[in-house]
Amino acid sequence: MVMAPNYDAKSTDPPLLQRFSAIKSYTTTVATYDKLRIFYRKHPQSDNLPKDPPLPLLVFIHGLGGSVAQFNRILTSLTQNASCLAVDLPGCGVSEFTQTRWEAYSTDALVELLEVIINDHREKGQRVVLIAHSMGCSLAALLANPRTTLRSDLKEHVVGLVAMCPKSKMLSEQEVKKYRLGLWVPEFLFNLWRTWDRRGGLNSASITRFVGKKADAEAKRLQLLFNHQSRTPVFRRMAWGLLPTFENGVPSGGLPEIGVWAGIRIPILLISGGLDKVTPESEARKLYNLLRESQSSPAFQDAEHTPNIESPVSSLSLDPPPAADGADQSSSPAESPASSPRIEPAHHAIMPQNEVEIPPFPLKPMGYVSWHKIKWAGHGLLFTDPIVPGLISDFLSEHVTRRLELGWQLQYLTRDGKWDVKNLEKWQSVTPVSESIGGVFRAIKTLRQVDDTHCPVQFNVKYGDFIKDVIDISHDTPVYDPQNLRDGGITYHKVATVSKIPPPREDINRFIETVDKIRQGRKEQPGSEKFEIGVHCHYGFNRTGFLIVCYLVEKCGFTVDEAIKHFAEARPNGIKHAHFKDRLHVMYAQRNVGN
Known part of the structure; x- marks a missing residue:
């Protein structure tokens, strides 16, 4: 049924x-x-x-x-x-x-x-x-x-x-006379016209008039929903209220x-x-x-x-x-x-x-x-x-x-350190390392020197065979000793960014330049091209996802929608902050529509 x-x-x-x-x-x-x-x-x-x-x-x-x-x-x-x-x-x-x-x-x-x-x-x-x-x-x-x-x-x-x-x-x-005449049509006839206008459902004239023929299914679904929620008697009264009255050619009220x-x-x-x-x-x-x-x-x-x-x-x-x-x-x-x-x-x-x-x-x-x-x-x-x-x-x-x-x-709001009990519990609940992203990256949460399972020494043992570089994009001094990574053959890079804020263009450029240098170095070392780059902020979602998406769009041929989706598939929940995704869409809108 x-x-x-x-x-x-x-x-x-x-x-x-x-x-x-x-x-x-x-x-x-x-x-x-x-x-x-x-x-x-x-x-x-x-x-x-x-x-x-x-x-x-x-x-x-x-x-x-x-x-x-x-x-x-x-x-x-x-x-x-x-x-x-x-x-x-x-x-x-x-x-x-x-x-x-x-x-x-x-x-x-x-x-x-x-x-x-x-x-x-x-x-x-x-x-x-x-x-x-x-x-x-x-x-x-x-x-x-x-x-x-x-x-x-x-x-x-x-x-x-x-x-x-x-x-x-x-x-x-x-024009006002014409519209007033149309609004005098009895309500049942007005509703008949609305029903006729909706013929074709998601592809009806009532939908394409508002969102266009090329709109995606979700946009059309929402427009159909809003069309059905618009009450005819309310529409007629508001439309009437938009019309000015004229006295000796002088308008009053309305728009x-x-x-x-x-x-x-x-x-x-x-x-x-x-x-x-x-x-x-x-x-x-x-x-x-x-x-x-x-x-x-x-x-x-x-x-x-x-x-x-x-x-x-x-x-x-x-x-x-x-x-x-x-x-x-x-x-x-x-x-x-x-x-x-x-x-x-x-x-x-x-x-x-x-x-x-x-x-x-x-x-x-x-x-x-x-x-x-x-x-x-x-x-x-x-x-x-x-x-x-x-x-x-x-x-x-x-x-x-x-x-x-x-x-x-x-x-004004940043007062405490990043490693109080609440943040530590949140950090412990996050998956340490993502799946492969574009064959280039792994999103990771920051390492912690005193942790039993996600400290530099254990990271070398678990992931050192396919991660040979780690880019730390946190703003602070890391809560682990980078030398412990180097001791295991992993090179540490720092590209500091500020939390909660989409990285500005200069930070994006520094990140892309760092990744390009790492990848260029791999080409000069036969067999090293299979290695991936670990990237972390604190939890490996928002800033990490933002910069990885930037690289996928600018260097790997992804559209912004494809890159955001791909990151979320490799790192479930993906970029969580809506304003980070908004910034990506604004930055890459022209690429996104294929211009």
Whole structure:
């Protein structure tokens, strides 16, 4: 018996969202909204990080017919960097459809609702970064630069905006009339059309319109799930609310007019899909050109407005802060303004490439706009394209505040040695040596001088016949004597990297150069080519996997997906940190799509 597919939003909710979601009710000047799903994940270490000011709150706003579940990939990555808030708008996703009044779904009504929810979760003095998709970008723009007076001073605390698949303009009066006519169609006819549109299942027009014909099976499955979870009466009300009303040709309400976007004075990251059929990338192109023009105008440059935003640091100390336990941790370590903030071009398609103008940082008013066009992505890029979390993470740390960089945070959080009882028990549970990786590497956990089974002497006995080199990529002095390896005929190499942080390009280069020299030396010694290279950080998963994947991609012809999978097969569980895999996808995106 074939089981019917399960499209229920609650039972298919990803575990992260289930764990940190609550059902709440909120009242605005327009309506009361009952039983809304509010996802709020407080930063795991927020109590141990500086409070003056606290890290910005990341707020996620979904699009028309969307839900918080569409952000799951991005949330999985960013909840380790900051507190995150996401809302299933009324009748969307897990939120129930209890409010049926059409005026409760107008654009301005939803903006007010979001304002109330954000202020309910925002700490005193906490800044806000808006991360939005599709229709959510319009709501975010109106939170950052309202056309009507908000109930609070929230707009003064918005310090960054990520807009995925944004729409650049309002509809004309004729277009509005056409859409209103379509929305007057009785609900049962609307549902008939939706059923017809889904003919063909995973290959139906309703799927390919959002994720493209070449999307993989998982992307299509997710889009089909989200399509079924979108309620027709909610969709119609929100779509109606996006339409402005006209009086003597003058629009009011609905989508934000172009002046709203032009007046935004904070860093903005635009992300568009080259295959997007719902909101074509030309919309992001128009916004990019508009924002560049407005930010370079004399009126913009002379404006007396300085947003509440921290300057990114020009350099990041790799050492932990020197303060002893109990000392005041309220000040930032070695934080100084950068005269010219750094922006790296993504290794995917960027349009226009190398034309992003970045004014001096900080400035009055402060702002810049960057546009990343992902060539093979459709409208569902937020849950289908693996490079998106990395692009957002880079933007946050480089152009909003360096405090959103995990490495910066670790300066405050690293206090104890690596070999306390807890870490020792974790180390003891890890498999010592992986299977062969690409015929070149073995991932290993660090050796320990006083261990009975995984010390240098025992390592020589067990593995010395096929491992003749060990590369130690840990940052610290090893907790074993490398001379004991050398005594057994194994050469020790040190390429120090910092824990919890994806190794930067200079560390990748040093690792690749070290491996190349080892392999070149083997070629000069007949018979030694069969030997493999042991690589370890502390446990042999994240940094070890990251650098091995880099080598497999750059030197062995693997795609990034193939290399990540191959490493995980040889070293079960593979690279565990999502932000490490995000960084790899960003670095090798162009190779990954075969460009």
